[in-house]
Each structure stands twice: as C-alpha cells, then as structure tokens.
Amino acid sequence: MASPSRVPKEVPGSYGFPYVSAIRDRLDFYYNQGQDKYFESRVEKYGSTVVRINVPPGPFMAHDPRVVAVLDAKSFPVLFDVTKVEKKDLFTGTYMPSTSLTGGYRVCSYLDPSEPTHAKVKQMLFSLLASRKDAFIPAFRTHFSSLLATVESQLVLSGKSDFNALNDATSFEFIGDAYFGVLPSASELGTTGPTKAAKWLIWQLHPLVTLGLPKILEEPLLHSFHLPPFLVSGDYKALHKYFSAAATKALDTAETLGLNREEACHNLLFATVFNSYGGLKVLLPGILSRIAGAGEKFHQRLATEIRAAVEDxxxxxxxxxxxxxxxxxxxxxxxxxxxxxxKFQYGRAKTDLEIESHDAVFAVKKGEMLFGYQPCATKDPRVFGATAAEFVGDRFVGEEGSKLLQYVYWSNGRETESPSVGNKQCPGKNLVVLVGRLLVVELFLRYDTFTAGVGTDLLGTKVEFSAVTKATSGPEAVSNQQH
Structure with a gap:
C-alpha cells in the first residue's frame, strides 16, 4: 500500500447553507438514506474518507452540526488520542442532555480525562469490577439459563420467542446481581426497573433515534428540541433509591477515593444503567443475530469447541x-x-492537527469537531478485504487473525489496548467481551443449533427465536435425557 503524501490537504466536503442544509442532511440520515448510506455516499461524492459534513441532530438542539468525519480504519483512531482531542461534554455528540437527568452532575462519560473527577470515577468503576469478578459467570449462567428456558416454553406455546423483550428484563436483573449482589426485582423497584431505565435512556438518546413514526411527527418531537427532564424525574428517583441502597460497598470505596458520595451514586447509576444495561440491550441481540445467520455448520464448530473446553x-x-x-x-x-x-465517537481538536487516511494527510484546525462513524472504520475493505461487510466467525483465529484485533474499535479504543484512568476506553471492556462469550456458551451447551428471525428496533437489532434443537452431546444432553 503506497504511503500518502505528507503534504497536508484541505478536508473536502461542504456544510452547505446554515440551518437549511443541516436539516436536509438530517432527513437524509434518518429517512431518505439511512446511516450507512449517508456516510458512504459522502465518501463517494468527495472521493475521500475524511470529509466535512453535517451530523444529527443539527440546528436548534445542537450547538453546531458541522464536523470533520473520519471514516476509515487509519484515520478513526485519532479520536482515541486524548493528547490530540478533548472529550469534554461530547459523549452523545454535538448536543449534551441536561444534567437534570443525572442528578445535576456531569457524569464520567462527559468528562475529559484532564478533569480530576474523571480519574476518581473511573477508578471507582475498576474497583467495583475487580471486587465482583467472581460473581459474573455464575450470575450470568443463572439468569440466562432461565431466559433460555422461557424461550423454549414460548416456542412450544406460540412457535416464536422475542429475545429482546426477555433480554431487557434479564440483563437488568443480571447486572444488579453481578455488580451488587442485590436483585432489582427484590427491591422497591420490583419489575419496573427495565421500563424506568429504558424511558430514562430515551430521554438522553432521542435526538439520535427514530421510533418509526412519520417524520412530520418525529422531527419536531425527537430531533429538534430536548424532551423535558421532569417527565422522567420520578423514574430516575426510583432508580437512584435502588443504587443508594444496593451499592453501599462501591459508594464506600468512592469516598476513600475522594468522591462525594452523592456524585458517586449518580455516576454509578449512569455507568450501570446507561453504559452496562444500555449496552447489553444492543450487544446481546447483535451477537445473537450474527450467530443465527452464520448457519448450522458454524454452530456445530462452536458447540464442539465449547463442550470440549467445559468437559476439560x-x-x-x-x-x-x-x-x-x-x-x-x-x-x-x-x-x-x-x-x-x-456507533458514533467525537473529539474536539486540542491543537492544529494532521489526520492521515489511507490516501492522504489532512489539515484540521484547533477547535474543530471530529466525528467518527465506527461501522465505516471497522468495515474498511483496505483492512478486512472483500469480506469486510460480512460476518466471518473465525476471522480473528490464529496468529494472522490476532493481528486484525487492533482494528476492532467498539470500546472507544483498540481491542489490543486496555482502559485506564487516563483514557476514554470503556472501563468494562473485558467484561463486555466476557458476557458476549457467555451468551454463546450458554446457547451451545444447551442447543446443537437454532434459527431466529432478525429485524430492527429502537436501539438496534431485534431477534425472534423460531426454533431450537436440544443438544445431543455434552453435559446438557445428559440433562435433556434425564428430563
């Protein structure tokens, strides 16, 4: 691959007319083209994977929709380099939800690592994960074994089972159990926790989602103005009450780190409900859909590997x-x-920068907003070849496969790097991969294969089981025979 010229070029692209062009682009993003096509069409139009474009939500709600987008595997990692970009108040992008939704505090996700509270909160989260490391596997197996038993019952009754609905309830219980040893359903929340959490999440993310309503309704309702926080204040207070009682050990640790207990509680709530629970609502259906689509032969390979390792x-x-x-x-x-x-990452240039793509070097001025649409970078054909957009389950197997892990960016950092108090990489990075693996393990200890229909919902992928084939070998097969 030829090295790009070191002479910096102007970033191509256009922001168009103020307000009018940004709203037009927002309509393309949500309705006329969709996310992938929106970015791909701009790359094609300007012949560059580093381009100037408008990103949602745009005027009124956002301070400024104009960004420099980095849309290939080589340019994207500039967003991880906190010596080059500032991350203050950029977690959700060009807009920031009201701090009324987080107890009046700017929580860790919105802090730049240069802010003193950032290191304290992240250390609190690392300490929590370390203290509970032995709880994750048994808690997951307990809750998701029950979920799969419900799947089987629903298949018998109606021939289908909505994984997302079951996962929403199960993941909320699992997280409370794994992190704190206190089931949310056993608290005053009862079974309302997932509903309250989902409502609170929507209030923060509504500028970046669609509900499938006519755009004449969605545009003013979701994408033009902030939904008033008081409408979810009761839900948030109920969640906060659970965390105040359930997370006493973590909050004690926070105080030893120099954090105000109340600020620590709001941070812990956000990290648990927004980052962890919100993440599992997207992560697990996404993994399940890809495994379902890989077919029976791949299922057999997974089952053989998993059962042999467990037997050993x-x-x-x-x-x-x-x-x-x-x-x-x-x-x-x-x-x-x-x-x-x-899917989206953001950073504001701390100084004048030179950003390198596969083909060129571009000059960016101090203060400009950088934006990355991760699927463009992680499906870069210059790295992953002709199958870049396809699921290749054994892509990362072996020495050659492991070399590609540096281009897996889901955690706001490279998969080959580790989160620290000085960066913005997800503190639960390793736990997320563990939970994903545990889902696959539960499936193929229990089943030889399964089929599922795949669609979309508010936050991403929707999966509906249509059939499962009980295991014919391994420990679960013995259990099946006994029953």
Missing amino acids: AGGKVTMAALEKMELTKSAVWEALRLDPPV
Missing part, C-alpha cells in the same frame, strides 16, 4: 475454559466489529 474443566464454565474457546472469542469480536454498541 470438569463440566464447569470457568475463565480458564473460556480462554480456550478461540473460535467463540473470535465470533464475539466479529459481531462487535460489525455491530458496535456505540
């Missing part, structure tokens, strides 16, 4: 057993490559 571990699912499942890990990474839970 004395019939138990352990971390050591999971580490032996190379194909399973690869399949999860491949799903994360194709369907990252968070």
Whole structure:
C-alpha cells in the first residue's frame, strides 16, 4: 500500500447553507438514506474518507452540526488520542442532555480525562469490577439459563420467542446481581426497573433515534428540541433509591477515593444503567443475530469447541475454559466489529492537527469537531478485504487473525489496548467481551443449533427465536435425557 503524501490537504466536503442544509442532511440520515448510506455516499461524492459534513441532530438542539468525519480504519483512531482531542461534554455528540437527568452532575462519560473527577470515577468503576469478578459467570449462567428456558416454553406455546423483550428484563436483573449482589426485582423497584431505565435512556438518546413514526411527527418531537427532564424525574428517583441502597460497598470505596458520595451514586447509576444495561440491550441481540445467520455448520464448530473446553474443566464454565474457546472469542469480536454498541465517537481538536487516511494527510484546525462513524472504520475493505461487510466467525483465529484485533474499535479504543484512568476506553471492556462469550456458551451447551428471525428496533437489532434443537452431546444432553 503506497504511503500518502505528507503534504497536508484541505478536508473536502461542504456544510452547505446554515440551518437549511443541516436539516436536509438530517432527513437524509434518518429517512431518505439511512446511516450507512449517508456516510458512504459522502465518501463517494468527495472521493475521500475524511470529509466535512453535517451530523444529527443539527440546528436548534445542537450547538453546531458541522464536523470533520473520519471514516476509515487509519484515520478513526485519532479520536482515541486524548493528547490530540478533548472529550469534554461530547459523549452523545454535538448536543449534551441536561444534567437534570443525572442528578445535576456531569457524569464520567462527559468528562475529559484532564478533569480530576474523571480519574476518581473511573477508578471507582475498576474497583467495583475487580471486587465482583467472581460473581459474573455464575450470575450470568443463572439468569440466562432461565431466559433460555422461557424461550423454549414460548416456542412450544406460540412457535416464536422475542429475545429482546426477555433480554431487557434479564440483563437488568443480571447486572444488579453481578455488580451488587442485590436483585432489582427484590427491591422497591420490583419489575419496573427495565421500563424506568429504558424511558430514562430515551430521554438522553432521542435526538439520535427514530421510533418509526412519520417524520412530520418525529422531527419536531425527537430531533429538534430536548424532551423535558421532569417527565422522567420520578423514574430516575426510583432508580437512584435502588443504587443508594444496593451499592453501599462501591459508594464506600468512592469516598476513600475522594468522591462525594452523592456524585458517586449518580455516576454509578449512569455507568450501570446507561453504559452496562444500555449496552447489553444492543450487544446481546447483535451477537445473537450474527450467530443465527452464520448457519448450522458454524454452530456445530462452536458447540464442539465449547463442550470440549467445559468437559476439560470438569463440566464447569470457568475463565480458564473460556480462554480456550478461540473460535467463540473470535465470533464475539466479529459481531462487535460489525455491530458496535456505540456507533458514533467525537473529539474536539486540542491543537492544529494532521489526520492521515489511507490516501492522504489532512489539515484540521484547533477547535474543530471530529466525528467518527465506527461501522465505516471497522468495515474498511483496505483492512478486512472483500469480506469486510460480512460476518466471518473465525476471522480473528490464529496468529494472522490476532493481528486484525487492533482494528476492532467498539470500546472507544483498540481491542489490543486496555482502559485506564487516563483514557476514554470503556472501563468494562473485558467484561463486555466476557458476557458476549457467555451468551454463546450458554446457547451451545444447551442447543446443537437454532434459527431466529432478525429485524430492527429502537436501539438496534431485534431477534425472534423460531426454533431450537436440544443438544445431543455434552453435559446438557445428559440433562435433556434425564428430563
């Protein structure tokens, strides 16, 4: 591959007319073209993977929709470099939800690493994850084994089972159990937790989603003005009450780190409900849909690997057993490559920068907003070849496959790098991959194969089981025979 010229070029593209062009582009993004085509068409039009474009939500709600978009695997990582870009108040992009939705605090996701509270909150999260590391596998297996039993019952009754609906409830219970050892359903929340959490999430993300309503309704309702926070204040107070009681150990730790207990609680709520729960609402259906589409032969390969590793571990699912499942890990990474839970990243240039794509070097001025649409970068054919847009479950297997992991960016960093208090990489990066692998393990300890229909919902992929084939070998097969 030829090296690009080192002489910086002007970034191509156009923002058009103020307000009018931004609204037109927003309509293209949501309705006329859709996200992928919106960015692909601009790359094609300007002959460059670094372009000037408008991004939603645009005028009125946003301060400024104009960005420099980095849309290939080589230019995208500038967004991870906190020596070059500032991350203050950019988690959701060119707009920021009201802090009334987070107890009046700017929580960690909106803090730049240069702000002192950032390191304290992130260290609190690292401490929580470390203290609960032994709880994750048994909690997941308990809750998701029950979910799959419900899937089987629903298939018998109606011939279909909505995974997303079951996952929403199960993931909320699992997270409370795994993180704090306190089931949300056993608290005053009862079974209302997932509904309250989802409503609160929508209030923050509504400028970036569509509900399938006519655009004449959605545009003014969702994409032009902030929904008033007071409409979800009761839901948030109920969630906060649960965290105040359930997370006492984590909050004690936060105080030793110099954090105000109340600020720590709001941060913990956000990290747990927005980042973890919101992430699992997107992550697990995404993985399931890709595995379902890979077909029976690939299912057989997964089942063989998983059952052999568990058998070698004395019939138990352990971390050591999971580490032996190379194909399973690869399949999860491949799903994360194709369907990252968070598709957009942002950063504001701290100084005048030179950004390098595969083909050129571009000059960016201090203060300009940089934007990355991750699927363009992680489906870059210059890195992943002719199958870049396809699910190849064993893509990351072996020495050559492992070299490609540096181009998996779902965690707001490279998969080959680790989160720290000084960067913006997801503190739960390793836990997310673990949970994805555990889902695949549960499936293929229990089933030889399965089929499912795939569609879309508010936040991403929707999956509906249509059939499962019970395991004919391995520990679950023995259980099946006994029953």
